[in-house]
Structures are given as structure tokens and as C-alpha cells.
Amino acid sequence: MIEKLKNKEPRISEKIREIFQQSYKIEAEILEATDFPPLKRTLENFINSDTEFYAYIKNNKFAGVIEIDKKPNYVHIQSLVVNPLNFRQGIASELMNFTLNHFKSKLFVVETGYKNEPASNLYRNFGFIEVKQWETDFNIRKVKFELLKK
Known part of the structure; x- marks a missing residue:
């Protein structure tokens, strides 16, 4: 089951932060x-x-959390994390399906680390196309993907 979280509540944000820490x-x-x-x-x-x-x-x-930043002309998938105990169970795909169907936008944008093949493969499987690569100030190569829905 997927539900919207009330991150303004400290107890909820503690749980969000915990899964982010585990996954990241x-x-x-x-x-x-x-x-x-x-x-x-x-x-x-x-x-x-x-x-x-x-x-x-x-x-x-x-088991997983997706963070969405709604922009005027697109939806930015800010973060997508899965508890390591729940890897390879389709949870990231469920969260992606939810996001792509729930938010009424033609353009979806997401970024990940270049070497993060599981994430890159997930986005490609949903039709995202690589549009940019760059080196960060933290010596991490990143890749940006976009999906333009018809």
C-alpha cells in the first residue's frame, strides 16, 4: 500500500530519514x-x-519512499529509496508506477549516480531517457533522465 506521508510531523520524518540513511x-x-x-x-x-x-x-x-518536487512544468523525482531488506521486491517499480499515474505532468525528471546501475535500469525500464551527465563537486558522476509522456 502506498500512502502520502505527513513529513511535518517529527515522528514521521524520523522514519523517513531512517530509510533514507539505510538506502543511501x-x-x-x-x-x-x-x-x-x-x-x-x-x-x-x-x-x-x-x-x-x-x-x-x-x-x-x-519499505520504500519516493520524494516528489512538483514544479510548474514538470515533476522532479527528488529521491527514491528502498529499505535494503526489501531490495529486489518490486517496491521501487510500484512507487514509480504510482508517481507516473498520480501526478498529471507530461515531463518527469530524475537524477542518480552514474554507477548506480539498479536505479538507472529502473528508470530506463519506465521509458526514461538519459539527457545529461556531469561531475559533482563531491567527485560523484551523476546522470539525469527525463520521461516525456504523450
């Missing part, structure tokens, strides 16, 4: 990143964020 720790390892900004995200950042968070709930716990 694995991504940092995949990217061989020694300095990974998503792991530095504070609880206050989650509480004060104007983005929308949706969780895939499994056994009354957050």
Missing part, C-alpha cells in the same frame, strides 16, 4: 563515494521540506 549508505558504497551529501541530510530538512513524500508500506513499516 548502500548507494554511497555503489558509487564509491567517501563524501555523500544525501547521508548528511538532517531531520529538520525532512520536517521543513516542501516536497511530498509517499511510502510503500509493508508489514506496517516503510
